[in-house]
Amino acid sequence: MSGILNPEIIALLLLDVVFLFFGFIAFILSLKIALFWDSNATTKRQYTLVKQSYLGAVIIKYILALKIPLILFFVFILDELSTILNGAMCAAGVINATPYGTYLLVLKIFNIYLFLYWLYLHKVDEANELQPYTRIKFALFSVLFFPFLAEIVLEFALFSSLDVNTLVDCCGTIYSFASQSYLSVVMRSFGSSYLVGLFYFLFLAIIMSYVLKKENLFALLNLVFIVVSLATLIMFFGTYIYEMPTHHCPFCFLQKDYNYVGYFLYTFLFLGTFHGLAVAFVPATKKMQQSYYKTSLLFLSLYVLSVTFYVVRYVLVNGVWL
Amino acid sequence: MIELKNITKEYVPNQKALDNVSLQIKEGELVVLKGASGSGKSTMLSLIAALGKPTTGEVVVDNKVISKLPDNFAALYRRENIGFIFQKFHLIENLSVYENIATPLIPSNLPPKEFSFLVQNAMDRFEIAHKKNVIVKQLSGGEQQRVAIARANVNNPKIILADEPTANLDAKLSANFIEILRELKKEKKTIVIATHDPLFFGLDFVDREVEVKNGVIV
Amino acid sequence: MKKINFYLLEYALDSLTRQKRRNIFLFSVLSFIIFLLSSVFFVRNSLLYQFDDAIGVMPDIVVQQLEGGRVVSVEEDLADELLAIAGVQDVVGRVWGYYHFFQANTDFAIVGVDEFEQNSNPNFVKDASKLQDDTMFIGNGVKKVLQKFYYEKEFHFLLPDATNMRLKIAGQLSKDSALWSDDVMLLTKESAKKVLAIDDNKVVDFALFVANKKEIPTIVAKIRTLFPTAKITTKENLFVEYDKLLSYRGGFFLLLFVVTLFTFFMIVYDKVSGVTSQEKSEVGILKAIGWRVNDILQYKFYEAFILSFFAYALGVIGAMFYVYSFDASIIFDIFVGSSQIKPQIALPFVFDAQTFFLIFFMSVPIYIAATIIPTWRVATLDVDELLR
Ligand SMILES: Nc1ncnc2c1ncn2[C@@H]1O[C@H](COP(=O)(O)OP(=O)(O)OP(=O)(O)O)[C@@H](O)[C@H]1O
Numbered sequence: 001m002s003g004i005l006n007p008e009i010i011a012l013l014l015l016d017v018v019f020l021f022f023g024f025i026a027f028i029l030s031l032k033i034a035l036f037w038d039s040n041a042t043t044k045r046q047y048t049l050v051k052q053s054y055l056g057a058v059i060i061k062y063i064l065a066l067k068i069p070l071i072l073f074f075v076f077i078l079d080e081l082s083t084i085l086n087g088a089m090c091a092a093g094v095i096n097a098t099p100y101g102t103y104l105l106v107l108k109i110f111n112i113y114l115f116l117y118w119l120y121l122h123k124v125d126e127a128n129e130l131q132p133y134t135r136i137k138f139a140l141f142s143v144l145f146f147p148f149l150a151e152i153v154l155e156f157a158l159f160s161s162l163d164v165n166t167l168v169d170c171c172g173t174i175y176s177f178a179s180q181s182y183l184s185v186v187m188r189s190f191g192s193s194y195l196v197g198l199f200y201f202l203f204l205a206i207i208m209s210y211v212l213k214k215e216n217l218f219a220l221l222n223l224v225f226i227v228v229s230l231a232t233l234i235m236f237f238g239t240y241i242y243e244m245p246t247h248h249c250p251f252c253f254l255q256k257d258y259n260y261v262g263y264f265l266y267t268f269l270f271l272g273t274f275h276g277l278a279v280a281f282v283p284a285t286k287k288m289q290q291s292y293y294k295t296s297l298l299f300l301s302l303y304v305l306s307v308t309f310y311v312v313r314y315v316l317v318n319g320v321w322l
Numbered sequence: 323m324i325e326l327k328n329i330t331k332e333y334v335p336n337q338k339a340l341d342n343v344s345l346q347i348k349e350g351e352l353v354v355l356k357g358a359s360g361s362g363k364s365t366m367l368s369l370i371a372a373l374g375k376p377t378t379g380e381v382v383v384d385n386k387v388i389s390k391l392p393d394n395f396a397a398l399y400r401r402e403n404i405g406f407i408f409q410k411f412h413l414i415e416n417l418s419v420y421e422n423i424a425t426p427l428i429p430s431n432l433p434p435k436e437f438s439f440l441v442q443n444a445m446d447r448f449e450i451a452h453k454k455n456v457i458v459k460q461l462s463g464g465e466q467q468r469v470a471i472a473r474a475n476v477n478n479p480k481i482i483l484a485d486e487p488t489a490n491l492d493a494k495l496s497a498n499f500i501e502i503l504r505e506l507k508k509e510k511k512t513i514v515i516a517t518h519d520p521l522f523f524g525l526d527f528v529d530r531e532v533e534v535k536n537g538v539i540v
Numbered sequence: 541m542k543k544i545n546f547y548l549l550e551y552a553l554d555s556l557t558r559q560k561r562r563n564i565f566l567f568s569v570l571s572f573i574i575f576l577l578s579s580v581f582f583v584r585n586s587l588l589y590q591f592d593d594a595i596g597v598m599p600d601i602v603v604q605q606l607e608g609g610r611v612v613s614v615e616e617d618l619a620d621e622l623l624a625i626a627g628v629q630d631v632v633g634r635v636w637g638y639y640h641f642f643q644a645n646t647d648f649a650i651v652g653v654d655e656f657e658q659n660s661n662p663n664f665v666k667d668a669s670k671l672q673d674d675t676m677f678i679g680n681g682v683k684k685v686l687q688k689f690y691y692e693k694e695f696h697f698l699l700p701d702a703t704n705m706r707l708k709i710a711g712q713l714s715k716d717s718a719l720w721s722d723d724v725m726l727l728t729k730e731s732a733k734k735v736l737a738i739d740d741n742k743v744v745d746f747a748l749f750v751a752n753k754k755e756i757p758t759i760v761a762k763i764r765t766l767f768p769t770a771k772i773t774t775k776e777n778l779f780v781e782y783d784k785l786l787s788y789r790g791g792f793f794l795l796l797f798v799v800t801l802f803t804f805f806m807i808v809y810d811k812v813s814g815v816t817s818q819e820k821s822e823v824g825i826l827k828a829i830g831w832r833v834n835d836i837l838q839y840k841f842y843e844a845f846i847l848s849f850f851a852y853a854l855g856v857i858g859a860m861f862y863v864y865s866f867d868a869s870i871i872f873d874i875f876v877g878s879s880q881i882k883p884q885i886a887l888p889f890v891f892d893a894q895t896f897f898l899i900f901f902m903s904v905p906i907y908i909a910a911t912i913i914p915t916w917r918v919a920t921l922d923v924d925e926l927l928r
C-alpha cells in the first residue's frame with residue numbers, strides 16, 4: 001500500500017470491509033424483495049422474503065448507525081492527517097490532496113441523507129399493518145447500494161493515493177478568491193452581500209411556507225438552503241468565526257481552536273434540511289409530518305442563530321464589519 | 323368475538339391438521355374443545371393466537387383479519403389480546419417467578435409504577451407472590467402452573483387460551499384450576515380450552531363443548 | 541428517537557449471566573484484544589507527545605555533509621557563511637557521535653556542548669558550570685551500564701589512537717528527557733572531539749535557528765544554492781518522519797490486529813450460531829407471549845452491546861494501568877526497539893479522545909456485526925419450530 005499506514009485509516013478501511021460484506025448481503029436481499037414481494041401471497045417464497053426483510057432492515061440500520069459517527073471521525077482524521085502532509089493546515093488540504101477527496105466527502109453526506117431517508121421510510125412502513133412501502137424501500141436500497149459502493153471504493157482510492165511527500169495546498173489557497181478553483185469563480189460572480197441577503201430571505205421564506213403549509217415548497221426551499229448556507233458559510237460567516245477577512249475555509253472551524261463549532265453548525269444544518277426534505281418526501285402521517293416541520297425549523301433556527309451570533313459578536317466587540 | 327372461517331391447515335403438504343373448519347365464539351363465552359390426541363385442538367388455539375397462519379381461510383378477531391397480519395403485528399395482537407396457558411407451561415426455567423410473569427410486559431416499556439403494579443397484581447391473584455424470587459425450575463408442578471396462569475393474565479387480556487391445562491396436574495390441583503377458571507369466567511373473559519380431560523365436561527359455567535375429530539368439528 | 545427500554549436492558553444483562561461459560565470466554569478474549577490494541581496506541585501517543593515536547597528546543601534546520609551516504613565532518617568556519625543568510629538568527633556547529641563500549645557491547649551517544657551555547661537544552665543539565673574539559677554528564681541508562689563495570693566516579697575512554705582519556709562523572713542528565721538522553725554522554729566540545737577523533741577546526745554538522753518560522757523554506761532554498769551537496773533537514777521534516785515512523789510501526793501492529801479481529805469475528809459468529817436448545821425455547825416462548833421479531837433483535841443487540849462495551853471499557857482501563865503505571869515494557873520495544881540500554885521512561889499521561897473513539901470503532905461494532913446474522917436466524921424461526 002503506497003498510502004499512509006496510519007491506524008485511523010486502517011480502522012476506517014476495516015469498517016469499510018465490514019460494510020461491504022453486509023451491504024452486499026442487504027443488496028441481494030433487497031433485489032429479491034423488490035422483485036418478488038407480494039404481501040397477499042401465502043407462498044413459501046413470500047414467507048422467506050418476510051424473514052429476509054428483517055435481516056435487510058437490521059443491516060441497513062447497522063450501517064447507518066455507524067455511518068453517522070464515522071463521518072465525524074472521518075473529518076477528524078483528515079484534520080489530523082493535515083499535520084503530516086506538507087502544506088496542509090486542515091482537512092481541506094487533505095481532501096484536495098487527491099482528486100477523490102471532494103467527491104468522497106460530498107458523496108458521504110449525500111449517502112447519509114439517503115440512508116436516513118430510508119430509515120424514515122422504513123419506520124412509516126413498519127408502523128402500517130399493510131406494509132405498503134416494503135417493496136419501494138427495498139427497491140430504493142438496491143439503487144442506494146451503488147452510491148454506497150462508490151463511497152467505499154473512493155475511500156480506498158483516497159487513502160491509498162495519499163502521498164506524504166507531495167506538497168498540498170492549504171485551505172487558504174483552495175478557497176481564496178484569487179485562485180482559479182470553480183468554487184471561487186462561482187463565489188466571485190455573486191457579491192457576498194447579495195448571497196447573505198438571499199440566505200436570510202430563504203430562511204424567512206421557509207418559515208412562511210410552514211405557516212402556509214406548502215410542503216413541496218418547504219422541501220424545495222430547504223434544498224436551496226443547503227447550497228446557499230454552505231456558500232455563505234465559506235464566503236461570509238466563516239470569516240467572522242475566524243475573525244479574518246481573507247480566511248475562507250469550511251474545515252478549519254472544525255478544529256479545537258474554534259471550539260469544534262463546525263461540528264455543531266454542520267449537524268444543525270443537516271438535521272434542519274433533512275427534516276425539511278422529509279416533510280415532502282416521507283409518506284408519513286400528519287402527526288409525524290408536523291414533527292418533521294418542527295424539527296426542521298428548530299435546527300434551521302439554531303443554525304441561523306449560531307452563524308449570526310458570530311457576526312454580531314464581532315461587530316459589537318470591534319465596532320466594524322470585516 | 324372470534325371467528326374461524328373455512329380454515330384448512332396443513333403443516334405437511336396434503337396432510338390436513340384442520341379441514342375446512344368454521345367456528346364462532348362470542349365475547350365472554352367459555353368454550354371447551356375436546357377430541358382425541360392429534361385431532362387438531364392445539365392447532366385451532368395457535369391459529370386464534372396468530373402463532374401460525376392457516377393454509378386457507380381466515381381468522382377474524384374483533385372484526386380484524388388476524389391471520390393476515392405481518393409477524394410484528396401478530397405479536398402485538400398477542401401481547402394486547404391473548405393470554406396463553408401452554409400445555410408444558412413454557413416458562414423460562416432459569417428466571418424467577420417475578421421475572422417470568424413480567425416478560426410479556428417488557429417490550430411495552432411501561433412506566434415503572436405501572437409495570438410493577440401489574441406484575442404484583444398478577445402474583446397476588448394467583449397466589450404465587452410468596453415465591454416471587456424463586457427460580458421457576460425449583461417450583462412444583464402446581465406452582466409452575468400458577469406462574470403460567472399469572473403470566474397469561476398479567477396484561478389483562480380479553481381472551482384466555484389454555485392447552486391441556488390439567489395434563490400435568492393431580493386431581494386436587496386440577497380442581498383448583500377449575501376454580502380459577504370460574505373466576506376468570508366471572509370477569510367476562512373469552513376463554514377457549516383444549517382438553518380431553520373429562521373433568522371439564524358438563525361443568526355448569528361452560529357455555530359450549532365443541533368436539534374435534536380428525537381436523538373436523540363434529 | 542425511541543426511548544431506551546431499561547427493562548429489556550436488564551433482561552439482556554440477566555440473560556448474559558445465564559450463558560456464563562460462553563460469555564465469559566468471549567468477554568475475556570475481546571477484552572484482551574482490546575487491551576493489547578489500546579496499549580499500543582497509548583504508547584504511541586505518549587511518544588509523540590514527548591517528541592512534541594522535545595522538538596521545541598531542537599534547531600529549526602540541520603545542515604550536514606554526506607559522503608557515500610555517511611555524515612562527514614565539515615569546516616567550522618562555514619558557520620559564518622550560514623549566519624550571513626538573511627533570517628538566520630544563530631548557527632551552532634555540533635559535535636556528536638557514538639562511542640562503542642566493547643565490554644558491554646553497546647554504544648553510547650557522545651554529545652559535545654559549549655557552556656556558552658545559548659541553544660543547548662536547558663533541561664539537560666542542572667549545574668552546567670560543572671561541565672569542564674575533564675568532566676562529563678551521563679544519562680540514566682549509561683550510568684547503569686557503567687555501574688556494572690564499577691565506573692562510579694570516572695570513566696576511561698579508549699581513544700582511536702589506542703590511548704586512554706579519563707573523565708570524571710560530574711552528574712546525571714535529567715530523567716524527564718530520558719527518551720533522548722538515556723544513552724547520552726555529555727562532554728565539552730573539546731573532549732568530545734578527542735573521543736570522536738574529529739579535527740580541532742571541524743564539526744559534525746550545523747544547527748540553524750531561525751527567528752521567523754515562515755522564512756524556513758526560503759532559507760532552505762538559499763542553503764541549497766550555497767551547498768548543493770548538503771543534506772538539509774528541517775524540524776518539520778523530523779516531526780513528520782517521526783510521526784510516520786510511529787504510525788507505521790503502530791500500523792503494522794494494527795494489520796496483525798485486523799487478522800486477529802477477523803479470527804475473533806469467526807469465533808463470535810460460531811459461538812453465537814451454536815444456539816442451545818434452551819435459548820431456542822426461550823426465544824420461542826418470548827415470541828409466543830407477544831414479543832415481536834424486532835423486540836428479540838433488540839434484546840440480542842443489547843446483549844452484544846453490553847458484552848462488547850464492557851470488554852472495551854475493561855481493555856482500555858487495563859491498558860491505561862499497564863502503560864502508565866507499569867511502563868508497558870513489551871509494547872514499548874515495538875516502537876523504540878530493544879537495545880542494551882533500555883530507556884526507563886515514565887510515559888507521560890496523554891488523554892486523547894480520538895484514540896478512545898478509534899479503539900471503540902475497531903471493537904464494539906465488529907463484535908456486534910458478528911452477531912447480526914446468527915441472531916436474525918433465531919429471531920425469525922417459527923414459534924412452532926422453537927417450541928417443539
Ligand atoms: N409443527 C407441526 N409440524 C407438523 N405437523 C404438526 C405440527 N403440529 C401439529 N402437527 C400435526 O397436526 C395434527 C394436529 O395436531 P394438534 O397438535 O393440533 O392435535 P391436538 O388435538 O392438540 O392433539 P393433542 O391432544 O395430542 O395435543 C397432528 O396430526 C400433528 O401431528
Ligand SMILES: [Mg+2]
Binds near residue numbers: 363364365485
Ligand atoms: Mg395439543
